[in-house]
Each structure stands twice: as structure tokens, then as C-alpha cells.
Amino acid sequence: xxxxxxxxxxxxxxxxxxxxxxxxxxxxxxxxxxxxxxxxxxxxxxxxxxxxxxxxxxxxxxxxxxxxxxxxxxxxxxxxxxxxxxxxxxxxxxxxxxxxxxxxxxxxxxxxxxxxxxxxxxxxxxxxxxxxxxxxxxxxxxxxxxxxxxxxxxxxxxxxxxxxxxxxxxxxxxxxxxxxxxxxxxxxxxxxxxxxxxxxxxxxxxxxxxxxxxxxxxxxxxxxxxxxxx
Amino acid sequence: xxxxxxxxxxxxxxxxxxxxxxxxxxxxxxxxxxxxxxxxxxxxxxxxxxxxxxxxxxxxxxxxxxxxxxxxxxxxxxxxxxxxxxxxxxxxx
Numbered sequence: 001x002x003x004x005x006x007x008x009x010x011x012x013x014x015x016x017x018x019x020x021x022x023x024x025x026x027x028x029x030x031x032x033x034x035x036x037x038x039x040x041x042x043x044x045x046x047x048x049x050x051x052x053x054x055x056x057x058x059x060x061x062x063x064x065x066x067x068x069x070x071x072x073x074x075x076x077x078x079x080x081x082x083x084x085x086x087x088x089x090x091x092x093x094x095x096x097x098x099x100x101x102x103x104x105x106x107x108x109x110x111x112x113x114x115x116x117x118x119x120x121x122x123x124x125x126x127x128x129x130x131x132x133x134x135x136x137x138x139x140x141x142x143x144x145x146x147x148x149x150x151x152x153x154x155x156x157x158x159x160x161x162x163x164x165x166x167x168x169x170x171x172x173x174x175x176x177x178x179x180x181x182x183x184x185x186x187x188x189x190x191x192x193x194x195x196x197x198x199x200x201x202x203x204x205x206x207x208x209x210x211x212x213x214x215x216x217x218x219x220x221x222x223x224x225x226x227x228x229x230x
Numbered sequence: 231x232x233x234x235x236x237x238x239x240x241x242x243x244x245x246x247x248x249x250x251x252x253x254x255x256x257x258x259x260x261x262x263x264x265x266x267x268x269x270x271x272x273x274x275x276x277x278x279x280x281x282x283x284x285x286x287x288x289x290x291x292x293x294x295x296x297x298x299x300x301x302x303x304x305x306x307x308x309x310x311x312x313x314x315x316x317x318x319x320x321x322x323x
């Protein structure tokens with residue numbers, strides 16, 4: 001994921017390219033359930049059974065069905081097109097090796113998704129990603145506090161956020177923050193699942209997600225005010 | 231630090247916010263939020279970002295030639311596997 005792939009389309013003169021006429025968000029923080037128990041798809045079930053029996057065409061069909069989701073996941077997590085392609089390839093190679101072990105305890109898409117995340121995490125660990133060290137290296141976001149953040153009411157986000165601006169802001173997050181933000185807010189994993197995947201505490205997951213959102217908020221606001229920058 | 235949620239400072243409230251949000255509690259009903267416009271705006275922003283994030287996936291198709299690479303790698307692995315199997319099977323006389 002590079003910046004050039006996601007050019008900002010935020011119109012100048014509006015806060016963050018937001019639709020300011022839109023109603024304010026609902027007062028509750030609602031979780032949207034991740035489709036972990038996808039409705040069984042007969043075509044996929046058939047392809048899965050044939051792929052498990054060694055049918056190459058059926059495996060190609062599974063690739064077609066899931067390539068976009070897996071590639072998008074890899075791209076967001078690593079923020080690099082070439083790496084995302086390599087990781088997608090590795091994920092499907094692992095799928096090919098392990099497809100016979102899938103027993104249907106969860107939806108196939110969930111199982112494959114988790115497999116792909118493990119492939120990405122393994123790669124990130126090889127590259128030396130340490131969530132804790134990254135976190136400690138960050139500027140202390142909480143101290144940025146409300147005084148700096150809430151000077152003017154018209155800077156508050158409201159309504160809808162420009163999708164491309166958000167994509168770009170997510171891509172620019174430090175790796176550790178980006179990882180947790182994507183896993184939780186984009187992919188819908190719960191903190192206990194993330195803590196297990198990343199081998200960190202649930203508190204660390206919550207804390208880093210919060211910091212990631214604060215960073216995104218700052219980035220989206222800064223992005224909307226280019227004329228204010230020197 | 232006060233023990234009365236309604237008398238919390240913004241810094242105290244925001245220090246608790248990650249856990250509050252992460253636990254699934256309706257943070258907007260917290261006494262501090264009811265009295266603090268700044269923290270109410272912060273919470274609304276964070277909700278807006280989380281809501282927007284849920285609409286992000288999936289976005290991009292991989293390049294068309296990726297499947298050819300994957301297929302080639304699979305064939306290569308299978309070739310390796312077949313040659314190992316052949317070596318493992320004693321010749322029949």
C-alpha cells in the first residue's frame with residue numbers, strides 16, 4: 001500500500017472531506033460482528049471438498065473466491081505491494097499444504113483468514129517487529145490531550161470520513177498501531193483474539209488500538225487543513 | 231485523582247478511555263462525558279473512525295499473474311514431493 005495508490009480526495013475547505021451536513025454519529029460505540037460463521041456457500045463447499053481431494057481446478061476456484069480479501073488483508077498489514085503479493089502467495093501455498101487438515105470447525109473463510117494473518121505475523125516477526133518496543137518508541141500520545149485536540153469545535157470529526165483519506169492515514173500508522181487497528185477495527189477481531197495472535201496482553205491491545213485511533217484522528221484533521229500548514 | 235466519575239478530569243477520563251471502550255461499555259453514558267463537551271467530541275471522533283474502518287474491506291484485487299506464480303510454486307512443491315516418494319519406494323522386481 002503506497003501513498004500514490006490512495007490519493008487524497010478530500011475537498012479543501014471542509015473538515016477532513018467530511019459530509020458536514022450528515023447527522024452526528026450514534027452516541028453508542030457499537031461493534032459490528034465479524035462474519036465468522038459465514039453462511040455455507042454450496043459452490044464453495046463443493047470446491048473445498050474437491051480441493052481437499054487434490055483437484056487443482058477446485059483449488060484455483062478457492063483462490064478466485066478469496067484472493068481479494070486475502071490480498072487486501074496482506075496489503076493493509078504490511079503496507080507494501082511487493083510484500084503483500086509474496087505474502088498472499090505464501091498464504092495460498094500454506095493453504096494448499098494444509099487444506100486437508102480443515103475439518104469445518106469454523107467457516108472456511110475464517111480459517112483461511114486466520115492462516116493468512118499468521119503468515120503475515122510470522123513475516124513481521126522475522127523482520128523484527130516488536131509491538132512493545134514500537135509502542136515505547138512512540139511519542140506519548142495521551143499527553144497530547146484534550147487541550148491541544150479540542151481547541152476548536154469545528155475541528156471535531158463528524159459525519160462520514162473520506163475512505164481514501166482513511167486508507168492513507170492507516171497506511172501511515174506505525175506498524176504496531178496499524179496491525180492492531182486493522183485486526184480490530186477493520187477485520188473485527190476481539191482484543192482477546194488479538195492478544196493471543198500477537199502474544200501481548202489484552203490491555204496492550206486496547207491501549208495500542210486507542211493510540212492508533214488518536215493518531216488517525218490527528219492525521220485526518222491535519223489532512224483536511226493543508227492550507228494551515230507552512 | 232478523584233473516585234467520583236462525575237468529577238474526573240479530562241486526563242483521568244481519557245486514561246480510562248481505552249479500557250472503557252475496549253470493554254464494550256457504552257462510554258457515552260459515563261458521567262464525565264455528560265458534563266464534558268471536549269471528551270464527548272473525542273469519543274464521537276473515535277466512534278466515527280471505528281465506524282469508517284468497518285467499511286474498508288476488501289479493496290484491491292491482486293495482480294492477474296499472481297495465480298500463475300502460486301500455481302508454479304504448487305507444481306514445484308508437488309514435483310519435489312513426487313520425487314521424494316519415488317525415492318522412498320523400493321524398485322519392484
